[in-house]
Amino acid sequence: MTEPSAINYLTYPRGLRSWLLTLDHKRIGVMYLASVALALVLGLIFALLMRTELIAPGRTIMGEDTYNRVFTVHGAVMIFLVVIPAIPAVLGNFCLPLMLGAKDVAFPRLNLASLYLWWIGALFFLVTLAFGGLDTGWTFYTPYSTTTNTNVLAAVTGVFILGFSSIFTALNFIVSIHTLRPPGMTWRRLPLFLWGLYATGLIQVLATPVLGVTLLLLGVERILGLGIFDSALGGDPVLFQHFFWFYAHPAVYIVILPGMGIISEVIPVFSRKPIFGYRFIAYSSVAIALIGFLVWGHHMFVAGQSVLASTIFSALTFAVAIPSAVKVFNWLATMYKGSIELAAPMVYALIFLFLFGIGGLTGLFLGTLSVNVPLHNTHFVVAHFHYVIVGGAVMAMLAGLHYWWPKMFGRMYNQTWARLSALLIFVAFNMTFFPLFIMGGRGLVRRYYDYSVFLESNPEFTFYNQLASVWGYLLVTGFVSMALCLISSLWSGRPAPDNPWGAPGLEWKSSSPPPPENPPPPAQVGDPYDFTEALLPSGT
């Protein structure tokens, strides 16, 4: 329609200081985008290093000590710097106040503090890397983590600080949703992305402090020899695992719930149909958040956990799958008899359904106590969590990014290029990670730099690893292509209209990009999935 208006939140106010000291949630979201993207690049470099090592048996480019450091940093960076913050900090920060018709989040200065804390945490990670890295695995199990001479202290300090970033963002979102809703927006008219962010926030405030105390105790144990987790001193290493997983299991729901919220926004718009089962989807988000706290012991079936506790955790793990399944069926029902438009956001949403479906189902394999015993610590686990994290949360993030990109930057990107990138990502992802299910099921242990010892009984492991490594490179190529498509739109993309997709949400009422000061909400807010009043896509 028109050029992105000259005065928008990106262009005004001007100057680096105005960005670094901003209280504008939109700018904070954009800065998070750049930051998380850089962390993703770092994590992907380590991923490629790992896959390069595994492309052939024996030592390829590194020895076991280096490999231990590489997989540790890959995991820690991806979990703590990328997938946990990504959707809430980037898309949540940008969209939440706009979806509420609010001027900003409840505590804008706390929001900026969250960003600063992310940067400081990331700095500690860089320090860790610079001083020899970390080789404990991202899970920091004791007693190895209390005795290894790699840079555990810098790493746990970084994670501790990142925990605060996470908590403050969650606190901000929860209070915003409680106190800043516009007239007419009852809880039952809250957009589902906000339900997802709310449920995520609940987990963040309840679980992250336990991570905090765990890391604190780990640090003190290293420095002073506190002894709580060290059996030689009368401590209990299994207790460490209880502490760690009490946070780290709910953490994976922190990762996925915002993504599910995005899918709930994208599918109705590109099916031109209201969401099916709004209330079920809303409540299932909270159910996942709560039940997710009851299953942490399923990471500890072979750790020395008692059979009684393991049985309880295994049974509860089956329960947590149910609300996720409820969502999947509701999304499918939304699409049924809808008018499907396969724009890039929808393509990613469909990819999500497929990959998250596989990932979620394989979680049930792992949750089954007896089956877990041979599968624990194999590549089956690695494949499972990559399917749910990358195939789930990252695909959902990309769906959201492609959905809200025109709003955030005022530019349309090339749909064909975007969809081809998505296709490459989809095919490459499956070719990279599905072989890991097969190998893991046949006993290939994870975190090994060399699988030669398995080749006598399983000679096919070499081929499968080659497949995974080659397609791993292609997967990264897909990500690069996707990123270039979006980034190049910033200068060569068609100017975006206010509402390119014809979506009903409040965030689409502002200009693209929005002005520095958010527009006020309408006098009365209606159903967030009412398509009868939605503008027709303009300028498509």
Add this chain to the structure above:
Amino acid sequence: MTHHSQHNTQPTSNSHERGSLHVVPASVLLAVFAALLVLTFLSWAATWVDLGVWNLWLAMGIATVKAGLVALYFMHLRYDPSFYALVLAVALLFVLLFVCLTLLDAVEYYPDIHAMTQG
């Protein structure tokens, strides 16, 4: 004017729009203070009596009464919308969950460790 949260409004008697909130009478605060000191002494005195395993529960019980007084009166929960009390209750519930399930496991596997370390 933006409508704010749907949850309970302040149960106050006077209603002028800004900042009108319940003020706890000083006498109530002082009474709670006195009660807290008495309970502290009681819990200390209880250790002079041998009640076996009940000593722990009695001490915890008295502590919980003290905590309740602090929460209800000093922290204003008695006079506030119940949502804040819900926040506190949820926090305590999750701590309880964490402690109970972990304790259940630790107590179950400890005999094996004990047997191994005695040998």
Add this chain to the structure above:
Amino acid sequence: MNHTDNHPANSDHGHDPFLAHHFSSHRQQYEAGKLGMWIFLLTEILLFGGLFCAYAVFRANRPEVFLWAHRFLDKPLGALNTAVLITSSLTMALAVRSAQLDRPRRSAFFLVLTLLCATAFLGVKYVEYKHKWEDGLLWVRQFRPVESAAVSHDAEAADQQPRHAGIFFSIYFAMTGLHAVHVLAGMAAVGWVLVRTLRGHFNSQYFGPVDYVGLYWHLVDLIWIYLFPLFYLIH
């Protein structure tokens, strides 16, 4: 209706320096701040909850360690500290009340009393910690009890010392140490609110920060209310 507020009747809230631009009323801002503080308290409860879990596990599995080691703690000092913190909660609640009632000088007075109580608490803890240091009663790796310690604390003789008895002190120092850190942070917060009170920022329409800091301070008291019997009143 007439507002008995402190700024000119015709000023819109854009000129009110203590009403953030994204809130439409003081009431909304107050409720948001209060909910925010309660959620923060929730995170603190979960933080300490982890340590309570460690306590429970070790007390359940190694009761003999707790029964033997707790006698080294000074019950009268523990009780004194409990009383001191309870007093500080009273003075804090009175400070909030005074702020609500537009009595900044009285509020400042109570805030100062709160700080004094907090200082006394830390002073007692310093004395206790010093004794432990002198007696060699520290966390596991540094646990080397001195001969005289047993005599002065009426504990059973050293040869009845259970294995890994230092675990008691590991948990003791972890919990009371983390608590003391929170007392310090609380003192900083109270100090900040005191400065703002002296500058006349607060009145009956705007006293949120005093209230929120008060809530935090009461939590610090709450945690000690549980630490006291768990460590000092073991029978």
